[in-house]
Amino acid sequence: MAYEELYKKLDMDIEKHNQLMEILGQVYQELFLSRKNRPEGMNYFDGVIAEIHGKRIEELFALKEQGRALVGTFCIFVPEEIVVAAKGACYGLCGGAQFSIPEAEAHLPRNICPLIKSAYGFKLQRTCPYTQLADVIYGETTCEAKKKTWELLSQLHRVHVMHIPHKKETLERELWRKEIERFKVEIEELAGNTISFENLKEGIETVNAKRNAMKRLYDLRCKDGVVSIAGLDALLVNQISFYDDPVRFAQQVNQLCDELEERIEKGISVFPEDVPKILVSGTPMAPPNWKLHSIIEQSGAAVVAEEACIGARYFRDNVDVSGCETVEDLIDALLERYLKIDCACFTPNDERVENVIKMCREKRVDGVVYYTLSFCHTYNVESKKVMDRLKEEGIPVLRIETDYSMEDVEQIRTRVEAFIETLR
Amino acid sequence: MAYEELYKKLDMDIEKHNQLMEILGQVYQELFLSRKNRPEGMNYFDGVIAEIHGKRIEELFALKEQGRALVGTFCIFVPEEIVVAAKGACYGLCGGAQFSIPEAEAHLPRNICPLIKSAYGFKLQRTCPYTQLADVIYGETTCEAKKKTWELLSQLHRVHVMHIPHKKETLERELWRKEIERFKVEIEELAGNTISFENLKEGIETVNAKRNAMKRLYDLRCKDGVVSIAGLDALLVNQISFYDDPVRFAQQVNQLCDELEERIEKGISVFPEDVPKILVSGTPMAPPNWKLHSIIEQSGAAVVAEEACIGARYFRDNVDVSGCETVEDLIDALLERYLKIDCACFTPNDERVENVIKMCREKRVDGVVYYTLSFCHTYNVESKKVMDRLKEEGIPVLRIETDYSMEDVEQIRTRVEAFIETLR
Numbered sequence: 001m002a003y004e005e006l007y008k009k010l011d012m013d014i015e016k017h018n019q020l021m022e023i024l025g026q027v028y029q030e031l032f033l034s035r036k037n038r039p040e041g042m043n044y045f046d047g048v049i050a051e052i053h054g055k056r057i058e059e060l061f062a063l064k065e066q067g068r069a070l071v072g073t074f075c076i077f078v079p080e081e082i083v084v085a086a087k088g089a090c091y092g093l094c095g096g097a098q099f100s101i102p103e104a105e106a107h108l109p110r111n112i113c114p115l116i117k118s119a120y121g122f123k124l125q126r127t128c129p130y131t132q133l134a135d136v137i138y139g140e141t142t143c144e145a146k147k148k149t150w151e152l153l154s155q156l157h158r159v160h161v162m163h164i165p166h167k168k169e170t171l172e173r174e175l176w177r178k179e180i181e182r183f184k185v186e187i188e189e190l191a192g193n194t195i196s197f198e199n200l201k202e203g204i205e206t207v208n209a210k211r212n213a214m215k216r217l218y219d220l221r222c223k224d225g226v227v228s229i230a231g232l233d234a235l236l237v238n239q240i241s242f243y244d245d246p247v248r249f250a251q252q253v254n255q256l257c258d259e260l261e262e263r264i265e266k267g268i269s270v271f272p273e274d275v276p277k278i279l280v281s282g283t284p285m286a287p288p289n290w291k292l293h294s295i296i297e298q299s300g301a302a303v304v305a306e307e308a309c310i311g312a313r314y315f316r317d318n319v320d321v322s323g324c325e326t327v328e329d330l331i332d333a334l335l336e337r338y339l340k341i342d343c344a345c346f347t348p349n350d351e352r353v354e355n356v357i358k359m360c361r362e363k364r365v366d367g368v369v370y371y372t373l374s375f376c377h378t379y380n381v382e383s384k385k386v387m388d389r390l391k392e393e394g395i396p397v398l399r400i401e402t403d404y405s406m407e408d409v410e411q412i413r414t415r416v417e418a419f420i421e422t423l424r
Numbered sequence: 425m426a427y428e429e430l431y432k433k434l435d436m437d438i439e440k441h442n443q444l445m446e447i448l449g450q451v452y453q454e455l456f457l458s459r460k461n462r463p464e465g466m467n468y469f470d471g472v473i474a475e476i477h478g479k480r481i482e483e484l485f486a487l488k489e490q491g492r493a494l495v496g497t498f499c500i501f502v503p504e505e506i507v508v509a510a511k512g513a514c515y516g517l518c519g520g521a522q523f524s525i526p527e528a529e530a531h532l533p534r535n536i537c538p539l540i541k542s543a544y545g546f547k548l549q550r551t552c553p554y555t556q557l558a559d560v561i562y563g564e565t566t567c568e569a570k571k572k573t574w575e576l577l578s579q580l581h582r583v584h585v586m587h588i589p590h591k592k593e594t595l596e597r598e599l600w601r602k603e604i605e606r607f608k609v610e611i612e613e614l615a616g617n618t619i620s621f622e623n624l625k626e627g628i629e630t631v632n633a634k635r636n637a638m639k640r641l642y643d644l645r646c647k648d649g650v651v652s653i654a655g656l657d658a659l660l661v662n663q664i665s666f667y668d669d670p671v672r673f674a675q676q677v678n679q680l681c682d683e684l685e686e687r688i689e690k691g692i693s694v695f696p697e698d699v700p701k702i703l704v705s706g707t708p709m710a711p712p713n714w715k716l717h718s719i720i721e722q723s724g725a726a727v728v729a730e731e732a733c734i735g736a737r738y739f740r741d742n743v744d745v746s747g748c749e750t751v752e753d754l755i756d757a758l759l760e761r762y763l764k765i766d767c768a769c770f771t772p773n774d775e776r777v778e779n780v781i782k783m784c785r786e787k788r789v790d791g792v793v794y795y796t797l798s799f800c801h802t803y804n805v806e807s808k809k810v811m812d813r814l815k816e817e818g819i820p821v822l823r824i825e826t827d828y829s830m831e832d833v834e835q836i837r838t839r840v841e842a843f844i845e846t847l848r
Contacts (some may be wrong), residue, residue: 047439063427107808108803108805108808109801109825110800110804110806111535111799111806112801112805114806141590141771143568144567144568144769144801144802144805145801145805146766147590147771147802148771148801148802148805148806149805150771151771151772151773151805151806151809152805152809161591163590163591163593163596164588165587165589165599166565166571166587167565167585167587169587171595171598171599171602172587172599174595175589175595175596175599178595213437343496344572345568347565347571347572347574347575347585348575349575364760375535375799375801376799377533377536377567377568377569377572377799378567378571379531380535380536381533381536381568381569381572381573381575381576382572382575383533383578384531384532385575385576387685401533
């Protein structure tokens, strides 16, 4: 193994990690590399996955050796702009694989969301180099299974918890603002440096540029009737946005988008012209969770958008720095942007319902698959409101609740195929 | 039916309600009335249950006709003292029966807590007169399945939501205080009257007296080796505290306690001398949820305390009004008391772990049954910390996760019997 020395430094379970990488390689070959007609721009992202626990870890390790802050997260509420401003790295932690769940279930109930069990299991297993590298894991209070799991995780790793209020009224805004300030102070302490106005503005602009590139991909993946890239590939790009260097990532996404523009011009589609177009709405899909997208696309429909945290919820809104003159102004601007997040943790959360409808119209979808990770109460209960509204609009919707196991794949496939049949 | 006219005024489904009452009557006969050696003081509480949808509803209806505020709740975070101060009534809503769950599952996911499904189902069914009577249902954000269900419930009934923060730091305290103030204003609007210092102090003292009586029962139910009252009866008293008139209830509990003192003096126990003594710790048991207690006591152990919201969490702490001179002071005192609640919704929540240990020592229990309603993530994940700490102290513990259905009764009985066997 090329990175064995590095893994040893990170106190990883190398044997177990080899098993994980072997499975990942097989799945990736089957679901991605074996597909035809993929844009050439995907080569870069294939390379990122091939080196997901390799070159990128080396890069992060080098940052760590320079004293930069490395912050692991599980949620889009943690203001990565501040870490980027401090020249550190903020990244999502492993949490998308069944592989680590059995270990986690020795400590956690079986009937909580697989993402949390997977993430906690990776720490127990010591098989995620991102987790091992993190100076601090920044959790939050968006969901109760996470909130309570951080208490157990903090017995194994340094953990800070950001209190995200569940309403958006005056005092809640103030509380949230203080949490952003507190985060900034903690990052400054980690980095050993104060973040200047210029640095923070630059950090924000870097992340804005990343989100702009992703928004461009969102606009181009299905345009003028051409599905220029498979939903699975676009999902992969969205997933990689949480791991990669933000500047390089934005460049690569923009390069991919240039190619997609050409494809649209030439009418090069990865699906037949009359392919049913699907919006997937709901809970996030952390890599290597490619289960639903692969079932939908193998069943003859195209996923053209994700209304999810790994998807549009992440890149829809940017931080508006125009008119900002002080660090305080920038923090206000950050708060305004983060307040726009329409996570199901909020009550009420009617913006989300309207955003789903808006996306359906923008992408002219034929139907919606409402996706809930098992036992995710907030997105699960909210499905009623979203589905009622979709029915009002005459947009067909199928609700799928599932975890990371492969046991229900054929059952889901049958339901998805029947749903797609009704859309033709 | 004696109360048919009243039920019609409350827009109830009378036929369905009759079915519910019939089942309740049968279960109550079997689990309570058929038992021997119950304290005479239980007659009052038996009568309350016999008239739970009768006389008490007439009383509340009379209050409503006088323009008093009627507030339905699902949580001990709603400061009932304020409603009592306004001469209104604050009570828990039906949510303990399997009977209403099938209807609820048409709108809600199956895999959320049965308490929430049951409560929502009662509204859909129109079979709970308390719900029908409520001027407002006061929900809160303590758990996410509740928080999101209020959004659906608000389509069927007037609902307000109290934002309970999940940490207890400076800004969170401020936020919480504002929520208490907002609650007071809303109750004043409902009642059409401002709550004076005297009224509020009196309201607090009334509820303090109720909690004192319950604390006395807690002290007496198992004392000097005498189990003076069955756990099932004591649980019933705790349950009724959420429905009954607080002044009458306190009198009746104190009268019961006088009898229990006599029993203790005379050595009259409802169990053999060497009966294993159990603390039940975990999620609340809304009536008619008597499942776990009846299994434990039928299996030959005595439940001597409940570490739960329907139990010690409700009556452990009183509001200290000493030195209060203004309404503001009283609100501060309320806040201080409510901040002591060690609900699993908080993070961190180490007080609870220590309170469980403290109760084990106070009641000299032989073992703990950690009780989780299915899919209650907070209490479920927190079980790890509580159980680890109990093991450290050498206190045996059995974890039971269950819902309101009767399907798993024999399975639970087998596990409980085996556990009790180890305690002898």
